[in-house]
Amino acid sequence: MDNANTDLLPRNPTTGEVLPPRAQPGYYPGYSTLSQQRFWDAATHEVVLRRVHQAQPIRFFTPDEARLMEAVCARIIPQDDRDEAHRIPIVGPIDERLASGRIDGYRYEDMPPDGEAHKLGLQAIEAIAQHLFHTPFLQLGAGQQERVLKTIHDGEPPAGEGIWRRMSAPRYWMLLVQDCVAAYYAHPYAWDEIGFGGPAYPRGYMRGGQPEPWEVEERRYEWEAPEWAVSSEYEPLGRGHETITPGQGGSH
Amino acid sequence: MVNTSPPRYTNTSSTPALQANSHREQSLPAQKRTPYPPDTPPELMSRKRPFGDSVLDLLLRGLMSPIAQRGLLRVGGWALARIPIVARRKLSGVKPSKRSSAFAVTRWRPWRRRTLAERVNARVTKRAKRFRRWLFARLPMRFVSEGEAIERRIREGRFQRSLALIAGLSGLLGGLEVTIDHYKGSYSQRIMYSPLLISPLLTIAGVWGAFNRRIARTFLPLASLALLVDGVVGFIFHIRGIARKPGGWRLPVMNIAMGPPILAPLLLGIGGFLGLIASLLRREDDPPEADKADLMARRPWWLSWLPGWLARDEERLAQDVREGRFQRMLAGATGIFALLNGFESLYSHYQNNYAYRIQWTPILLSPIIAMVSVWAIFSRRIARLALPIVSLLAVLNGAIGVFYHARGILRRPGGLKTPAYNLLYGPPIFAPMLYAATGMLGLLASLLRREK
Amino acid sequence: MKSPLFGKFEEPEDDEHWLGPIQRLKTPMRRFAPGDEVDIVIVGVGSAGGVLLQRLARAGFRVVGIEAGPFWDTERDWVSDEAGSHQLYWNDLRITGGAHPLAFGANNSGRGVGGGSVHWAAFTPRFHPSDFRVYSEDGVGADWPISYQDLKPYYELLEREMPVAGPAYFPWGDPHGYPYGPHPLGGPAEALVKGCTALGIPVCQGGPVAINSGSHGDRPHCIYRGFCIQGCKVGAKQSTLISHVPDAIEYGAEIRANSMVARVNLGKDGLVTGVTYFDEDGHEQEQRAKVVIVSGYAIETPRLLLNSACNGFEQGLANSSGVVGKYLMAQAGNVVMGRFDDPVRMYKYPPANALTEEFYETDPRRGFARGFAIQTVGPLPIAFAKQMMVAKGAWGWGMRAVMMDYNHWAALGLLGEILPWEDNRVELAEETDRYGLRVAKSTFNLHDNDQKMIAYGVNKVEEVLRAAGATEVVQEPRYAHLIGGARMGNDPSTSVVDGFCRSHDIPNLFVCDGSVFPTQGSANPGLTIQALAARTADYLIAEREAILTRQPRSMRGVEAGAPPIHYDLSPHGTSGRGVPRLKSRTPTPEIGLGGLPVGSKG
């Protein structure tokens, strides 16, 4: 399975070479938000470090579901270009949210509660995998897994009608992706990857587009997703996503 | 003592000065005496004297110079200021021995091989003189004579009107800058209006003082003093402002860069300082001579407010200034202002991540100016040769800065279509002008005579 | 520097309550005895509630504010972190439906003292005079029972109290200047300015925002950290928590935090007698009052009124018209994002940074009524990832790739006026919350005019971004700012409250918050909400007699004209600050409602 492993890795598009896993992918080598933690206020420090250091035991998902969820999240936010020590837990925070019943303050009338939606969604994914490849999702190759998920992204899942009668596929898709990105991009490693400044109080900023003294200039490198990846193409969400607003903060 | 009309380039009030000088000479050890005839004007004497006072001597002279004394008086008070005087008395009471290097070096030994520094210096002096001659031969006669006239007036301290105008102008520039900067700070405290009210006062006083002798002696120093005091008050408020930013002084780099500009109020004081000096000077149209009685009559009004001992010092200072003998003081001021300016450009350019390499120039130039200015306090030669050069560089740098800052403003999003906003948040257009003003100060200092 | 000079930052002492790094809650809060009847009880200490509480306490009323969320200590409770700020929003369940369902939570409402003003971006443009006459001018929507002139003095007051930073000349609507100077521009704002100037569209830079551009008493200058929507720990951005509540407490107001009001109680005489609420420990309590003001915002206010249905008001309290919960609005808040070759780093600087209202008014050539504004937004990574999920359909490797470019994107927001429609509404769902109260269910549909406006507006924003040099432009549909649900009007059969926010049905029941707006304009509602609260307070103060003697029926109606304006009720430290500025040209009202002259200035 060695080959399979390199199969998962992004490549250099000009040479076709496989890019080895890194501690810190992204264009900001050497940049570390965690190295600035002494400049954070106590409350923020506590919240962020708890996120980094405390692994939550799985409480909401059953072990089987958790394994499946891991595999699904590994495709929604692939982390194969990160070395083992620097992967960001995704299922943990989602499970923690669902177990403690934290919601975003609303539920679509055509959706079951978030926890139930996630469980139903996993069943549906399994059903689609069986339908398309006659194999459990967990045993599919990464490319096939992506194709299973892509059907939900497109809003045209070929299997699991019973489930999709109870919830809308695009809404489930957005719930899933939102939860994954919310876990991933809340982590300091992800901030380092994208060059985000992280906590900024009491010390604020003084430079606009320029990096602050403790930030670094962008140093881009060429990379492209593995060949089998369908998620590297941007395609609009399925079924009139225009009418479905997930809504989030960060705007006026 | 009545002066007969003196020749060009000689000390106008040479007689009393000479007397004082010869008096000091007598109290000095014999070795210190120069090989010149006793009636040689001290300037000529020292101009030809080899460059070679010992460091200790230089230091003591520096400490005893009026500028240093003023500074010490203000900071440390009476006792501190007296220390060098006592020390001098003590020192001069000591019988000089041949081993005492402090005096040995200055002994005239024509057979001694001159040090490298001395030789370079002599060469440079010669070159400079030759250049001057060369230049004057080529410049139109009118220029030369005008220039010489101006130079003479400055040397003699007869430039009150021009300096008052300049002080007024710098009050105007400073006022404009602080208007903009405090607008950025939203005038969130009433005291932020104070420089806005006072700097126009200086402008009025300066311009008016240029035409009216009385105003120049009364209103001008008052307005100048007010601005100086306001600068110090502002400085304190700005320190407090930084302390009250999140993180306060625990985040000095961020909060100095983003907080109230800590040194800007002191820089605003340049105008006040110039105004004060102007108020002490003689006017361009004053006759070159001034007798003692006249001196006493023109005693600055505020001297009587000061305690006797201080007034005496101040009086001496005032007299030095009115005779154009305050090169050291002005050189010192140049140094201080250059440092303030340099620090300002350091943190404001830092805020911009030194995006352009040219942003380093004022930062690198300022310590050089400061060094040269401080050196000029001790060395006439440096004051005559190096100071004008670096000062000219500062003026040039300021001009380049104005250009780049203006370009920066135009290059901001919206450019000239949103002029007011871009003037507000673009590069500060007045800052490089202040930098150039520091250079002007240095140039002025280089033209003056030294304190007695 | 590897660590702060002189060691760790200051942290709050045990007995301290911080409202920003310098401001502390000074006085202990007054506590009314249980069972005590107070003069006025306010449900919800949010944007409107905070201002009401402060005004009424200063005027000497015995007031209690009952707030469902906590009384924040900014240093202990808030974090400088996107995911960690979840608790600032109203996260209890709401059901959302319709053809274009609204999102709530982080997207729309706050919880805790300060309410929505804790996490707003603090854009504070005024409404235009035309906003108050939408029906008369354009034949759509509704007219307000009050005019711009009625609110104008309160706009001016609140702009000083907040204080609002902005240019010395704001050209749109009723032109005016702002008390604090404008802010410098962050990346998205620079893009907006560049694009607009290239297209010849006037643009307003560095404001108007209720963010300090200069220290304001114990509230420091903004440090440009960009976490406004996560709650400004710096205390630079106004929230009523830090601007009005400290003053209210100093003047003897009480705030009961973590207490959820379950219903407003009606007495036999047809007057409300007070409220029933669940206190911190979940016990049911009653607070009697001579006047009840509901300030729970567009979803919770109708929900509370509907939940308070009782004999005589079976459809919901004060709902004889049947309008409670109807005419719910949200502004079109589409986020348009452009990718630039140069780094933008939009996490810096306040998201509210620059705007243009050039397209605010109706333009018949555009083919729809009313208009929109274009504003800056500055989504942080999680919000941006969610936006990319919709805008580009990103996920998997595509998501990772586009997020690595986070620093190259600038986001602008459309802010478009969606008209009030009867079918957009709040009702009660079958589900109940942890207190056993039925939760709200909203239904939202876009109508033809709204969709035309959004299409046109998004197009315009995309044009601006392209003109600014964006190489790729994408957009995500979204809604911002809830409005309506208990609208004001002169006709009791089509509105819930009158021009003084007093319910038509019950003379001592007031509703004062964003839910009373008949239309919403294309301006962010926060300033108008707070200004309206100040005006309502002035009315209550003018009717003090009637209130204290329990004769609310003798309170004057709108025909008696506007109440005197109290200029002396601003919080401490309001006067003596700010830049010299332009007072707007339109005169302050000489003639109030009903054509009667206005009383003297208090």
Ligand SMILES: Cc1cc2nc3c(=O)[nH]c(=O)nc-3n(C[C@H](O)[C@H](O)[C@H](O)COP(=O)(O)OP(=O)(O)OC[C@H]3O[C@@H](n4cnc5c(N)ncnc54)[C@H](O)[C@@H]3O)c2cc1C
């Ligand atoms: C991300 C975001 C950005 C925004 N940006 C802007 C902006 O830039 N400019 C602008 O003008 N507006 C902005 N807004 C909108 C603005 O925040 C709201 O319009 C405004 O705060 C509403 O004020 P309000 O007084 O009506 O309600 P709120 O401020 O929401 O206050 C209601 C309060 O009542 C409490 N409450 C409700 N029900 C009960 C009950 N039953 N019992 C007890 N307490 C109760 C709530 O906890 C809350 O504290 C933004 C909103 C969001 C979500």
Ligand code: SF4
């Ligand atoms: S950008 Fe300014 S207003 Fe916004 S959170 Fe930071 S300090 Fe507060």
